[in-house]
Amino acid sequence: MAADSGAAALAFVPGRRLSLTPRILIINLLPLLLLGGGVFYLDSYRKQLLDERYKLARVEAQITAEALAGASRERQEALLIQIGKEQKMRLRMFDAQGRLWADSFALDEPSFAFDTPGDETWQENFARWLDRAVDAIVGADPIPNYIESESTDADAWPELKRAREDNLTRIQLRDASDGTPVINTAAPVGLKGATLLTTRNAVDITLEVREARGTLISAVLLALLMSTLLSLYMARTIVTPLRLLANATTRVRQGRDRQVEVPRLPARHDEIGQLARAISDMTATLRQRIDAVEHFAADVAHEIKNPLASLRSAVESLARVEDPDLRRQLNDIAAHDVRRIDRLVSEISEASRIDAEMSRATFESIDLVALSDNIIRRREARDLNGGRPISFTYPRGGASVMGVPIRLERVIDNLLDNAVSFSPSDAPIELTIDRDEARVLLSVCDHGPGIPEGAREKVFRRFHSDRPEEEGFGQHSGLGLAIAQTIAEAHDGTLLAGARPDGTSGACMTLALPDAAGAATRR
Incomplete structure (x- = not known):
């Protein structure tokens, strides 16, 4: 309602069809004209x-x-x-x-x-x-x-x-x-x-x-002259940068010049300077998102094309194969490809709507210790850890963050799935919660081969899939860690990959989120 009232008030401004320069002149000269009367x-x-x-x-x-x-x-x-x-x-x-x-x-x-x-x-x-x-x-x-x-x-x-x-x-x-x-x-x-x-x-x-x-007329004329000059100066300091910003944003919208730069006006420390820098940052962010969408679309087409090609080959071959064993193999391949495509579509659908959902979500206080404990119990009850034990360490005073429970649950699940994939069958997985100043740190560490330092950022790229050899082909879409990182960033947090702190073989995924008290104040 407040926003609608503000917009209605702005729309009701008299002379709104006039540009800013004549409006400023009229507003500044009108009192002087009345005085001249x-x-x-x-x-x-x-x-x-x-x-x-x-x-x-x-x-x-x-x-x-x-x-x-x-x-x-x-x-x-x-x-x-x-x-x-x-x-x-x-x-x-x-x-x-x-x-x-x-x-x-x-x-x-x-x-x-x-x-x-x-x-x-x-x-x-x-x-x-x-x-x-x-x-x-x-x-x-x-x-x-x-x-x-x-x-x-x-x-x-x-x-x-x-x-x-x-x-x-x-x-x-x-x-x-x-x-x-x-x-x-x-x-x-x-x-x-x-x-x-x-x-x-x-x-x-x-x-x-x-x-x-004569005295009054002279004073009014002098005041009119000064007011006109000051009004024109004020209009120039306001209208000129606004016109530059409008022209730049128009070129960005039309997409005629990919490298067009929105002026940031670093020398201006007033509201117009803040507006210029905000528009510049917003434009850069939009470009990044557009680029990400374009790359994502290209990656989606590439990832779906492979199982579709395999499925097409299997279906076309079925009509020409008489051998029952070979037909059974082709049916298994087709079923596997269908499941793979279904998994890809589900993961892609979720990855594409996370940003929109998180921008509209209402954050609430979450006991991260209790949430993690429930996830561990559920996974053990469903035997999702492949028999690998999970050790859980957390601070005595607990740890709370602001966020969306179902999304943070997805992050922890993805981190545990990743650790299960790379850990030996008899090696434990450590889930640790700790506090660091105004942040809450959740780490999931495994005893697998670890991640080379140069590849620690690549693991969060969409469709990046470097899976263990013993794992069946097509069991993962390569979107799990990318989705987890997107959710973490939407919670004003980070998700990083690193080595085990004890120096042994293995990898650690660390989720850092703002403490509940500080996060509630900021939001």
Whole structure:
């Protein structure tokens, strides 16, 4: 269930049709793109600044109107000039009939000036274009353009007209030609119907917003550049070796290049390096198994061909032979060949399925002393030792291993069969169990001719058969020791052939298996 859940989770990854490089780029760039979206939310910052400026403009207009209400005409003109210069505003006074009678820009030098269209730099034009783009994206309310009316009448300004009608302070926002906000504030002056119109070009608001936006954009672009470079570097360090591994494994699967080498990436000590070495080792193991299967198939064909040829010759000859004794001999040969073929098929079938069975088997704790004792008793009861006595020596504390009982029983049986075949009829066979650090050692020794040192590995080859002369031909398939070694290796153990430790004639087969405690921990 856990594996299925993990596979389902991996299969549900969004964009799984994309390669790793765009996925890494998207994952790393998406947060930065979202951060870049903060450029558009600077519009709320601009609105806050304008709201504060509205309040300030209202207070300034009302205070100025109160100061002007009680002053003489000369004093009023002086105040208009002074306040206009200090606050960088344009102040205009209208009488009760709505006629302009005082203008700070006419009384003295203007305190500010709008940029003339066409004189801006490309940076200013780009900034103004970006302002309009952001307003369009966020859906900002349209703002009327600031156009200086040629008329000097108060009704030329809607905010001034409303202030005269309502006798209240009114504010109107407009956009100058350079994209900066212009705040007009109309306030009644005194009780005789005069009104004041103040005009402020809030360039500082636009500059602050543009500066904040420029800083944010610069930071986001720099972060995007760095993130893109780092993402590409990361993708290269991940995707390139994975692509090499995929190409190599594809060539291995297609079998077009027998000598293709799966890169092991020895310089990498991360998970990809571990994966590369694991795939390389797995490929080597698969090749060994394929080679073993091919050789095994060839050996099987060769071993079965001989008894089949003999059987065919005997059967074909039966039809032409009239002599009863000769026919009986031919029948015996045919029966012997059939038994030999049956034995070969059984042994081959078992040898071919051991690996698969052992990979699925569940190991359990086995008392190797008790298992060996039961095997010895069974063999003696069935007279499988040919009258040869078996001496059994084992440690007092016993010995336990982890494994499959029926398979380890087969190993011990094969070792005893081999010892019986080579031992003289009156010579004992010694079965010894001992302990060596974290291993349990089981040895089966005979008093036969022994095995030459150069041939001790060959005895474990499949279909290797070097039998005693007195033993009937075809009684063994040559697979017994090969099967025993395969079972031993499947138990994380070894099976080796050697000489007797006492130096006398004979051979010893030693099975070494991990101790039960250590084996259980590893598995």
